[in-house]
Amino acid sequence: MKRAIYPGTFDPITVGHMDIVRRACKIFDEIIVAVAESKNKNPMFSHEERIAFAEAATKDFPKVRVIGFENLLVNLSDELDADIVIRGLRAVSDFEYELQMGYANASLKKELETVYLMPSLEYAFVSSSVVRTILHFDDRVEHLLPPAVYEMIKARQ
Numbered sequence: 357m358k359r360a361i362y363p364g365t366f367d368p369i370t371v372g373h374m375d376i377v378r379r380a381c382k383i384f385d386e387i388i389v390a391v392a393e394s395k396n397k398n399p400m401f402s403h404e405e406r407i408a409f410a411e412a413a414t415k416d417f418p419k420v421r422v423i424g425f426e427n428l429l430v431n432l433s434d435e436l437d438a439d440i441v442i443r444g445l446r447a448v449s450d451f452e453y454e455l456q457m458g459y460a461n462a463s464l465k466k467e468l469e470t471v472y473l474m475p476s477l478e479y480a481f482v483s484s485s486v487v488r489t490i491l492h493f494d495d496r497v498e499h500l501l502p503p504a505v506y507e508m509i510k511a512r513q
Contacts (some may be wrong), residue, residue, distance in 0.1 A: 358383070360440040360471070363390040363429055365484065367399040368509065369410045372482035374502055375475045376444045381419045383471075388436055389414060393426040400488050405512075412504035430465040441470045446480050 360380060366373060366389070380387050389410050393403045401409070407424045414420040425432050433439060441461065443454045451472075458470035475482070482500050490497050491509070498506045 357385045359386040359438040360384040361388045361438050362442040365394040367484045372479040375479045387420045389422045391424045409505045413502040439467045445472045
């Protein structure tokens, strides 16, 4: 069984993240969307909310399971018996950061492989930080979020 972890803060999960999930489901038998607590990033949404958003967004994906985590990714991979990490790359700036993280993880666990997926062109500009910025000034983000997540955020306001 090919099990892969798709880790992230997912603050909030976007249509770009879902594009990566959809495409990863064609490659792997199980995708574990691992929502990092990431207190150091000062997320807009609580860890519990971000997990709930991810669960709502992926509810129709039988290959996907959502969990929260607070430890190192390499430790999580041991706990889950998953040696594949999925990461999305939108731009060159993402590549530089993700390459560094992939090497750092490999230095801690040689067996850990990172698979980089580029989003479809229509989602290349979408990021959680763009969504958070728009939310700060406006609420017109429905085209950037899975419908269930948009409704949950709208209900929260």
